[in-house]
Amino acid sequence: MREYKLVVLGSGGVGKSALTVQFVQGIFVEKYDPTIEDSYRKQVEAENQQCMLEILDTAGTEQFTAMRDLYMKNGQGFVLVYSITSQASFNDLSDLREQILRVKDTDEVPMILVGNKCDLEDERIVTREQGEQLAKEWRSSFLETSAKSKINVENIFFDLVKQINKKTPEPKRKKKKSSGCALL
Amino acid sequence: MAAIKHALQRDVFTPNQERLLGVVHVGKTGGKKKKSSFLCASVTTERPVEVYISRIKRQEKGETYKKQKTWQLKELKIVNGKESDKQTTDFDLQFDKNFKWSASSVAEKHTFLACLWKLCHRYLPRQSKPTFANIPQSLLEVSVSGTETSRGTSNLPGPDEDALEDYQALTDQEETDLERMITECEFAISDAEAFSNSLSRDLSVLDGQNIHSIMGSEVQVNSLMLLLDNALNEVSEIEARLDDYDLMVGAIASQMGQMKNQESFIQITNKNHSRLLEELDKLVMQLDLSKGHVKALREANLKHDSGIEACTSAAEALQQAMEVELPKGLSKLQAVSDQQKLFDTLRQMFAKRLYEHLITVFAKQGSEHPGSSLTKQTNELKLPKHFPYHRDLLPYKQLILWLKVADKTKYTQLCTVYTQNLNKLYSQEIKDFLTTAKQRFIQQANIDEDIGSAALRATSRSTLALNTAAFDSQSRRLTLSKKLSSSIKNLSGSQQNLAVKEKKKLFGSTQSLVKPKSKKLRIGHKKRGLAASRESLAASDFELSDREKFSSTFREVLSELEPTCQDEERFLTKFFHLNVESADTMMPGGSDDEEDDTEQGVASRKKYQEAQVTKDIRRMMTEIFSIVEPELSQLVAFGEELDPLNSLNMLVVIGQRVTQAQQDNDGSFLAKMLGNCLIEVKRNFDNFVRNKVDAVEDAHLGKNKKCGILPFVQDFEDFVELAESIFRDSERRTDIDKAYKSLIKSVFQAIERVAGESHKTPPEVVMFENYHHLLNCLSSLKIASLDQEKRDVKLRYNNYLDSYVTSMLGRPLEKLSNFFEGVEQVIETGVRPEEVGFQLKFSKQELRKCIKEYSGKDVKKGLESLHHKIVKHTAENENRLQRVVWQHMQEEFIRQYKRFEDLISKCYPESHISLEFTIENVLQYFSDIAYSQ
Numbered sequence A: 001m002r003e004y005k006l007v008v009l010g011s012g013g014v015g016k017s018a019l020t021v022q023f024v025q026g027i028f029v030e031k032y033d034p035t036i037e038d039s040y041r042k043q044v045e046a047e048n049q050q051c052m053l054e055i056l057d058t059a060g061t062e063q064f065t066a067m068r069d070l071y072m073k074n075g076q077g078f079v080l081v082y083s084i085t086s087q088a089s090f091n092d093l094s095d096l097r098e099q100i101l102r103v104k105d106t107d108e109v110p111m112i113l114v115g116n117k118c119d120l121e122d123e124r125i126v127t128r129e130q131g132e133q134l135a136k137e138w139r140s141s142f143l144e145t146s147a148k149s150k151i152n153v154e155n156i157f158f159d160l161v162k163q164i165n166k167k168t169p170e171p172k173r174k175k176k177k178s179s180g181c182a183l184l
Numbered sequence B: 001m002a003a004i005k006h007a008l009q010r011d012v013f014t015p016n017q018e019r020l021l022g023v024v025h026v027g028k029t030g031g032k033k034k035k036s037s038f039l040c041a042s043v044t045t046e047r048p049v050e051v052y053i054s055r056i057k058r059q060e061k062g063e064t065y066k067k068q069k070t071w072q073l074k075e076l077k078i079v080n081g082k083e084s085d086k087q088t089t090d091f092d093l094q095f096d097k098n099f100k101w102s103a104s105s106v107a108e109k110h111t112f113l114a115c116l117w118k119l120c121h122r123y124l125p126r127q128s129k130p131t132f133a134n135i136p137q138s139l140l141e142v143s144v145s146g147t148e149t150s151r152g153t154s155n156l157p158g159p160d161e162d163a164l165e166d167y168q169a170l171t172d173q174e175e176t177d178l179e180r181m182i183t184e185c186e187f188a189i190s191d192a193e194a195f196s197n198s199l200s201r202d203l204s205v206l207d208g209q210n211i212h213s214i215m216g217s218e219v220q221v222n223s224l225m226l227l228l229d230n231a232l233n234e235v236s237e238i239e240a241r242l243d244d245y246d247l248m249v250g251a252i253a254s255q256m257g258q259m260k261n262q263e264s265f266i267q268i269t270n271k272n273h274s275r276l277l278e279e280l281d282k283l284v285m286q287l288d289l290s291k292g293h294v295k296a297l298r299e300a301n302l303k304h305d306s307g308i309e310a311c312t313s314a315a316e317a318l319q320q321a322m323e324v325e326l327p328k329g330l331s332k333l334q335a336v337s338d339q340q341k342l343f344d345t346l347r348q349m350f351a352k353r354l355y356e357h358l359i360t361v362f363a364k365q366g367s368e369h370p371g372s373s374l375t376k377q378t379n380e381l382k383l384p385k386h387f388p389y390h391r392d393l394l395p396y397k398q399l400i401l402w403l404k405v406a407d408k409t410k411y412t413q414l415c416t417v418y419t420q421n422l423n424k425l426y427s428q429e430i431k432d433f434l435t436t437a438k439q440r441f442i443q444q445a446n447i448d449e450d451i452g453s454a455a456l457r458a459t460s461r462s463t464l465a466l467n468t469a470a471f472d473s474q475s476r477r478l479t480l481s482k483k484l485s486s487s488i489k490n491l492s493g494s495q496q497n498l499a500v501k502e503k504k505k506l507f508g509s510t511q512s513l514v515k516p517k518s519k520k521l522r523i524g525h526k527k528r529g530l531a532a533s534r535e536s537l538a539a540s541d542f543e544l545s546d547r548e549k550f551s552s553t554f555r556e557v558l559s560e561l562e563p564t565c566q567d568e569e570r571f572l573t574k575f576f577h578l579n580v581e582s583a584d585t586m587m588p589g590g591s592d593d594e595e596d597d598t599e600q601g602v603a604s605r606k607k608y609q610e611a612q613v614t615k616d617i618r619r620m621m622t623e624i625f626s627i628v629e630p631e632l633s634q635l636v637a638f639g640e641e642l643d644p645l646n647s648l649n650m651l652v653v654i655g656q657r658v659t660q661a662q663q664d665n666d667g668s669f670l671a672k673m674l675g676n677c678l679i680e681v682k683r684n685f686d687n688f689v690r691n692k693v694d695a696v697e698d699a700h701l702g703k704n705k706k707c708g709i710l711p712f713v714q715d716f717e718d719f720v721e722l723a724e725s726i727f728r729d730s731e732r733r734t735d736i737d738k739a740y741k742s743l744i745k746s747v748f749q750a751i752e753r754v755a756g757e758s759h760k761t762p763p764e765v766v767m768f769e770n771y772h773h774l775l776n777c778l779s780s781l782k783i784a785s786l787d788q789e790k791r792d793v794k795l796r797y798n799n800y801l802d803s804y805v806t807s808m809l810g811r812p813l814e815k816l817s818n819f820f821e822g823v824e825q826v827i828e829t830g831v832r833p834e835e836v837g838f839q840l841k842f843s844k845q846e847l848r849k850c851i852k853e854y855s856g857k858d859v860k861k862g863l864e865s866l867h868h869k870i871v872k873h874t875a876e877n878e879n880r881l882q883r884v885v886w887q888h889m890q891e892e893f894i895r896q897y898k899r900f901e902d903l904i905s906k907c908y909p910e911s912h913i914s915l916e917f918t919i920e921n922v923l924q925y926f927s928d929i930a931y932s933q
């Protein structure tokens, strides 16, 4: 089974954990607990193939950002999340993307821009067009989602898997056993 | 009319020194009112002659007049007589605006207009003459010729004016003459011709006399002429004189003018001088640096407070003097540039002096090791306080500010030197400090071992497989002790700089030292494994306190580190003036000329500067404390190696600190560093949980063993209890909740799996025993997030208990059960209960036969063997559970009994058939058996 290492990034409180947990466990987390770092595994069928998704839910809090480089290096696909109710969370993403490209040292990485909390239409600040525009600049995909109302949650991950497959077709070589987080 | 004119002249014009020349009695054109106004033309008697046209009104009562409006003649623009074809009394005068008048008669109007015409010709320049329109030509021509004739004779207005007059008041003399003349000719009235003749006669006589007198006066005229000639000569002489005087006066005037000019020049010069003086005064004042200051800058002793103070004020004065904005070009003054040069050398010299002095101070502080030996001796977990250093340095604060402005490079260098020095100092201190901390951890662990507690670490507990070979566990111990010893080795090794060989030796010796201990440990562990749960609970109590010791030590470490960092940061900020006010960082791209002064722009610039300053501080802090992060993560790793469960403690402790630091200042060095540390701890924690899950998944049952409470269930309980004590009110609850969930999920799966593998014990027993245990544990701990799982456990427990009871008890009265099942079937087919007994198969005889087979003694025997089996199945220390099972059996038995009784009374009423034993008997059997054990 092919493994996909996906990383979820974005400012604090935009709903990264909510999206990930909704996708992996099918529950909506109402309570806000700042994440330090969590990883999840889920087996899904995408493009007529069984895949194992290893999803790293990262911290949006400024303090926990020093370790970013490492997981950016390891990640194969990136979910960049903002909340449509926060302009700042939208603005923060450009720096993140640049950091990814810098660490990866390419200018094309499987990536998807996600405007979460689209159920909160009343509090919307970032328009759909702004999101689309940014995605166009980045030449990446774009989705507006809601972890609460289960809108487009699965599509995020399926889209990424598709992008990764397209960029790097399954290597034919022997599968290496994934090495878990190494202890110091 | 004449009378009115006279009156007007007298009352209105004479007082004004004007002479009335023309008047017309007018009213407004079309006005029905009486014509009560007069338009008058008048000239002043004084020169220059002004001509006025005025409107005068007669008061209602009496004969007084009042001037209502006056125009100057030159204001008159158009005069319109409105008589192009027929005569009319109307006419217009246009001044600033058009006035329409109507005269009382045509004649009066004509006279007035003619008078105006004349006046215009006389007094107005040609180009500003008003236009005369629609006025009979005759009127105008006459007057013109009249004017011309008068012009011809004289330039003086007097006689000419007289000619204009058609009326002159008679003088008194004339009047009397006239009267006399008329009285002399009394006949005049009766005979006009005679009178006229006499008059003409008189006239000719007078003419003749006149001529005579003229002729007679010729001589006199001649003498008069002579006189006039003389006078003329005199006049011209006087004129020549006057010209001389004039010339003289002119010369004086020009001299006076020159003098006046010169005086103003002098004044200007004076003013300039005083200004210049003022300016110079100011300049000198601004650029002056007192001798005392210069001396202070040159040689004041920077070691003493007084010297520092003097230097501070001197430096400030110097700074002020250097910052003076000189007007352009002034710096070209030799003195100024000299002074500036002096300032510059002073600045450089003092900057250098200050720099060197501070560097020696830094170096001295960096080389001193106050208390470091002390710490080692007392084994106290304390970092040396830098308060005295800061106290010693703070007096230089203002000088540093000066340096920052005056010599940026020196300032930057100073920062670097400070950073390097302190880095060395702190590195040493923190290393020592953490070494002490680690020693303490190990000591704690050793003490525990000496006390003889079987439980060293939970590493073994997390690997719960019962069939783990003894060898396996031993090797694990060995690696642990190796790790421990290597840490010990590091502690001593790092300081003493041992040769590699020696190191090896040391390593070997330590290892051998640890070895026996590890053996002891292993034995203890084995024993514990056998002794099962109760003992392990006690052990976990012990370990709890052990772990508490770890976390309290860890807490102590952080409480020492944190204030040290914070103090240093505070000092650094103050000492090096790292704040927005003295920041000179510019927005990138924001060029100076297009400063954005809007409120928003200012705000964003401020925000940028703040971020920049925070970054600067953090950079310096990171350089100074470069040792902290690796040391701390080493400590984390050390704690984790000591006991993976420590990750829980560390997660909570650091998590708390991070939140705290975040509130204080989330961009600070400390917050960032702790954040990084927390991520590492979290990873360790995740890893720990994953290992636990893996261990549970790998757990297997030993072959010929009674099952009882599975080790991993017990372990789960211990773990949850411990974790709860650590996490109870922590902000990181979510993390532990997540761990619980994944752990309990694997525990469920493992229970079912292991139960299936069990040979000796029925799977139901394995399951209900373990679920029962879990249920108790979850109920007593009350973990909100595991409520769902608790319900699940309860359900499973009940299900498995029920199925065990039914399968074990089965149908203890088999034949009776069959008999009554048959009865029930018959009833179901529609036979009335009372009639069942009439069927052959279910007759009373048949029933009695069945009943006979189950005597009370037999039943009791059966129950005894059943109880024996239960005891054999369940774990020996689970008496309570056995009783629960027994209770269930009893209930089931009685349920069946009651069913039989019920059916007997329904189907065989009044037959007095009953079982061989009563319910009371049954209860007695059950309790007897239970207590006999």
Ligand SMILES: Nc1nc2c(ncn2[C@@H]2O[C@H](COP(=O)(O)OP(=O)(O)OP(=O)(O)O)[C@@H](O)[C@H]2O)c(=O)[nH]1
Residues within 6 Å of the ligand: A010, A011, A012, A013, A014, A015, A016, A017, A018, A019, A029, A030, A031, A032, A033, A034, A035, A036, A058, A059, A060, A061, A116, A117, A118, A119, A120, A145, A146, A147, A148, A149
């Ligand atoms: N209405 C609404 N709320 C959401 C949605 N997604 C997340 N939230 C809420 O937003 C808050 C933050 O969600 P998290 O998923 O914890 O945020 P995060 O991005 O993981 O934050 P960090 O871990 O600090 O980086 C929670 O209270 C969620 O309930 C959504 O789609 N709609």
Ligand SMILES: [Mg+2]
Residues within 6 Å of the ligand: A016, A017, A018, A033, A034, A035, A057, A058, A059, A060
């Ligand atoms: Mg999160």
